[in-house]
Amino acid sequence: MVQCPNCKEFYHENASFCPACGTPAPKSISVNASVTETGPFGSTTTEVKLSDSTFVGTYATFGERVLAFLIDAVIITIGTAILSAIFSGGGAFIAWILTAVYYGYFESSKYMGTPGKIVMKLKVYSGNGHPISFLNGVGRYLAKLISAIIFGIGYLFPLFTAKKQALHDMIANCVVIKASN
Numbered sequence: 294m295v296q297c298p299n300c301k302e303f304y305h306e307n308a309s310f311c312p313a314c315g316t317p318a319p320k321s322i323s324v325n326a327s328v329t330e331t332g333p334f335g336s337t338t339t340e341v342k343l344s345d346s347t348f349v350g351t352y353a354t355f356g357e358r359v360l361a362f363l364i365d366a367v368i369i370t371i372g373t374a375i376l377s378a379i380f381s382g383g384g385a386f387i388a389w390i391l392t393a394v395y396y397g398y399f400e401s402s403k404y405m406g407t408p409g410k411i412v413m414k415l416k417v418y419s420g421n422g423h424p425i426s427f428l429n430g431v432g433r434y435l436a437k438l439i440s441a442i443i444f445g446i447g448y449l450f451p452l453f454t455a456k457k458q459a460l461h462d463m464i465a466n467c468v469v470i471k472a473s474n
């Protein structure tokens with residue numbers, strides 16, 4: 294999947310034009326070469342790899358997202374336990390606020406994802422390919438309530454939606470991309 298340099302829309306790497314604004318697709322470049330130099334003390338080989346910098350990745354799969362979720366759950370659980378100890382109580386409320394701020398802060402940061410997503414190389418973009426705002430990240434978290442309330446089925450949406458979006462991604466107009474590097 295490539296990202297249009299003009300309007301930031303994501304589209305398939307085989308397309309020659311951006312379907313949203315008509316800008317011609319960036320030429321894809323892929324070079325693999327190796328240079329071997331022989332000196333008095335033997336030879337050294339230098340590998341040169343250049344790949345298309347416009348290729349951003351693919352839509353994250355359900356499994357990748359589950360792993361990111363589990364990593365974040367561990368961090369949030371530990372954070373909640375520490376804060377609950379400090380404030381001696383209020384665990385559920387602290388967990389709720391902490392999680393909302395955690396998702397809003399990290400998903401709108403330069404990493405475009407929570408620590409769990411960073412480990413899994415996942416990035417949250419808005420539906421039109423731009424980074425999301427803090428409020429958008431918090432809104433996406435709140436929308437997870439809806440994904441959860443229908444017996445968690447909203448979380449399974451990436452298994453069958455075109456852009457592998459969960460229900461809360463659709464509500465918050467976001468996509469999750471597995472970065473190529």
Ligand SMILES: [Zn+2]
Pocket residue numbers: 297298299300301302311312313314315316
């Ligand atoms: Zn475009």
